[in-house]
Amino acid sequence: MTPARTSTLPQTTARPETALGGVWRVVVLNDPVNLMSYVVVVFQKVLGFDEATARRHMLEVHEQGRSVVWQGLRERAEHQAFVLQQWHLTTILEPDETH
DSSP states (O other), X not given: OOOOOOOOSOOOOOOHHHHTTOEEEEEEEOOSSXXXXXXXXXXXXXXXXOHHHHHHHHHHHHHXXXXXXXXXXXXXXXXXXXXXXXXXXXXXXXXXXXX
């Protein structure tokens, strides 16, 4: 008879949120190239913001140098950032440490 084998690997349980990378923020940064009116139009077309929301985020970018324009799961955040970059907005992703 052979002795029973025991596993020495630690037991881990993956949470769906952790497995997908948690919550991520899409951040638009200020740049010296794009006009403020252009940024408003991009926010409306790409993110579906109404004019007031788009202007508020544009002013945040202009005055504070950055604005969080979207947050959610990493795959969708990467897509949103990619599309904004295609419109020539300086965009980065950052993890949302509060979630």
